[in-house]
Amino acid sequence: MDVDDPRVGDWWRTSIIEMRPGVIRYRGYAIEELIGNVGFAQMIWLMTRGELPTQGQGRLLEAALVSAVDHGPQAPSIAVARMAATCGVGLNNAMASAVNVLGDVHGGAGEQAVSLYEDIAARQDAGASLQEAVRGGLEAAIARHGKFVAGFGHRFHPVDPRAPRLLALVDEAARAGVVGGRFAAIGRGVEAELAARRNGRRIPMNIDGATAVIYAELGFPAPLARGLFCLSRSVGILSHAWEQAGQGGRNKGPVPRGYLWTYDGPGPRELPPA
């Protein structure tokens, strides 16, 4: 085995954290300076982006993080957390099993919506009008992901109460010069186009579409929208796992004992002769 290669310490390389005995710096800032002076949402920004946000940017990020913490035990992520809590694993494990299911379908809508908005913005930059850009972006998104446009419509809420509130905060921040407001206009443009295609029946922006407006306004790359959603939803996941642990229960399945499931496979049969 060749152990002379001096590159071992380079195998792991980061610009996030510098450490020496007694010294911890994140992105150049000493940890003891950050503690007590910087909020949790600002810290999330610093760690993922490399610089501190302004107070206004931090508040907008905070609003998005607050908005997505939980959608109840009907959401697979929450149900998984609660089941896990009855199986004899730690809170960290229950959280892991649950965060893990925030995949393309369950946790990826915000990421897809940011991508859609960015695509529309790029079409505008190339000279298209807002409406043209929205139409082009929507066509591309539908071709790629199917007819459900990520960020719009909700199978439970006729109007998602989180979306208008988040958009109002974006408008306020735009008036204060904290953000440009371009992606709020794009998001509303998508909503208008979707309604136009259904003879005026609205498919209103949902939480994923609204947080995506915020993330795009704040300059987060699309994949981080999913990462931020995972941080946010982790709060609800932890809370439900903890509540379920307090309720007791052992090996709690999805439905009460008597219900079992429907079996539609082959009827009883014998093994073939060996």
Next chain:
Amino acid sequence: MDVDDPRVGDWWRTSIIEMRPGVIRYRGYAIEELIGNVGFAQMIWLMTRGELPTQGQGRLLEAALVSAVDHGPQAPSIAVARMAATCGVGLNNAMASAVNVLGDVHGGAGEQAVSLYEDIAARQDAGASLQEAVRGGLEAAIARHGKFVAGFGHRFHPVDPRAPRLLALVDEAARAGVVGGRFAAIGRGVEAELAARRNGRRIPMNIDGATAVIYAELGFPAPLARGLFCLSRSVGILSHAWEQAGQGGRNKGPVPRGYLWTYDGPGPRELPPA
């Protein structure tokens, strides 16, 4: 940074696998010799134990592995796998979220039962009769884990159809000299003692108690009983995740849409003044 320390290659040390370009040996055996000559259950034994089992030992391990693959979507592990499959994650991720919940309560009964049997055996070695040893072991287990004795009783099956079949195979293997039969006697001793304590009403050995007899007979340390259960149940987990993926569904929660959940928290209230 000090990169002169020649110990980097020692940081990871294993007696499981030796590798050089073009050479892979597990526990000393070349992989190309193992492939085609050794069954999957034998390979599991070699990897976890360090030596190959005899054919008889391998067959008994195989029976235990076959017996625990699945207990339907009422089991949290299977429900988690199926939910995960509707959330837009890979089969590996669905399997991970599900295997992860095989904790002390859901996946640990076999481990606890092996520990119980080992404790009883140690009491016999120290001079106790089977009945004395069983009583002492049971008292200790109940003091430690509570009144549910791992490996005995089932909330669904009056008699678990897997247990008598597995015990019959152990008896057969004992007659053939493959195993000693001591732990089969201990397991039955526990069953008899539990019945005696309930005026003859049986709390029959379940699959965890029966596979634990096999694992103890074969000399597996108790924690590996959980590991082997994880390998076995992974088969059902994969199968259900795959079946669910084929059925479609998006973000499938535990119960149908209309059911939601019971909310028993505070009624509507206003935020306190800032």
Next chain:
Amino acid sequence: MDVDDPRVGDWWRTSIIEMRPGVIRYRGYAIEELIGNVGFAQMIWLMTRGELPTQGQGRLLEAALVSAVDHGPQAPSIAVARMAATCGVGLNNAMASAVNVLGDVHGGAGEQAVSLYEDIAARQDAGASLQEAVRGGLEAAIARHGKFVAGFGHRFHPVDPRAPRLLALVDEAARAGVVGGRFAAIGRGVEAELAARRNGRRIPMNIDGATAVIYAELGFPAPLARGLFCLSRSVGILSHAWEQAGQGGRNKGPVPRGYLWTYDGPGPRELPPA
């Protein structure tokens, strides 16, 4: 199958979230009220505890959450996140694999330290002096978890720069009447006792000991200390997974290619005859 049982909707019961079409309330508060008015740390408190914190309580929680986000790629949680990011899984999956390893040893020190402090407080309540209570609590903790006292000492930092800063914030909050200050005294009492046992050589409080002071002052039950650590460390986990994804790399192992590992198992050998 019996489908007449009207209890299905009760199978999942929560006091965290109430939902109807168009309505989402957490602990009684409408989501649109919370968004923009309540910070992320306050929301974490509301979700896990049931009531909103005061501003001062919220700030102290926020300081603890900021302090624990990251300890570099030497920490298994961070290394796992970075490796996972090179294996072709989503950010949610990389986060899950990493949060999952925040077990008793890696993520449980804060929980154990809160338990220790609570035990000492209970001894005081029963009439012991601080010193007597500390000694009794320490003996019990060492008997249970071994000689490493969770929350004190660090294998890398002679003095953990996060701990004194966090304690200073607790002192400040105690002076302002936000917290009682009892657990800061207990934590310092443990530190003093540990030094006394080593002829004055300090084993200074580390981040786990200091955040545990905060969590105990704020009334969080011990297991939530681990949950909160998971939320905090998730930020670093996400940041490193994201940074690693940007660096590229495929199937990145722990050390560079040439190093492999030390094999100390059996030498080459032949399969026994079938």
Next chain:
Amino acid sequence: MDVDDPRVGDWWRTSIIEMRPGVIRYRGYAIEELIGNVGFAQMIWLMTRGELPTQGQGRLLEAALVSAVDHGPQAPSIAVARMAATCGVGLNNAMASAVNVLGDVHGGAGEQAVSLYEDIAARQDAGASLQEAVRGGLEAAIARHGKFVAGFGHRFHPVDPRAPRLLALVDEAARAGVVGGRFAAIGRGVEAELAARRNGRRIPMNIDGATAVIYAELGFPAPLARGLFCLSRSVGILSHAWEQAGQGGRNKGPVPRGYLWTYDGPGPRELPPA
């Protein structure tokens, strides 16, 4: 809440397992018949495919499962398992964190190779010669996944010792009429075409390419190739987690203490004024 819907029991539907008190049937076969009569590899086939394999099919599947169990601590999956084992989590959790990283890059090569082979076969069915079909299939795969063709070439082994052995077993099975042999020819055709493109320098089939030949010959759909790899690698994952647990160690990072990592972020800096 509407609890009158009689469809709750239909929410979970499966053709894998039928259960009544005292009765467990997989795909119609009683569990007590399967135990002792059917091997673990055959059981994996039954569970994922719905029917039992012939003995010859079962043996070929078994060879593939045996071949992929482990590739040492340089593989992220194995390193993750070993790290996890030092963090105070259960074997199930260590296995979960590790299986979870078997994503598109780490665990998906077999799946991609099966897809490639199937695509080539479809081109043959449409009238192309083997060489034409191979060329067309390769072009499409490279366009989709980049220049690394899944299943061919190895960054460590000049010749992967597992691949020729597996192919020899396929040839043997083809001569015995167990499989058709078509995908072995396709795999070799890909190997020949890749060599021709590099002036005769071989990029030999690796384990993923060879197991993919087996899975394609046996009729497994491509995504199950990843699932089966997860089952196989779980054996190595468990074995290494268990070995590491026996070696001790706490919070074991990727490299020894002195090495840390290279920091290339901003130098020390002060917080901006609040």
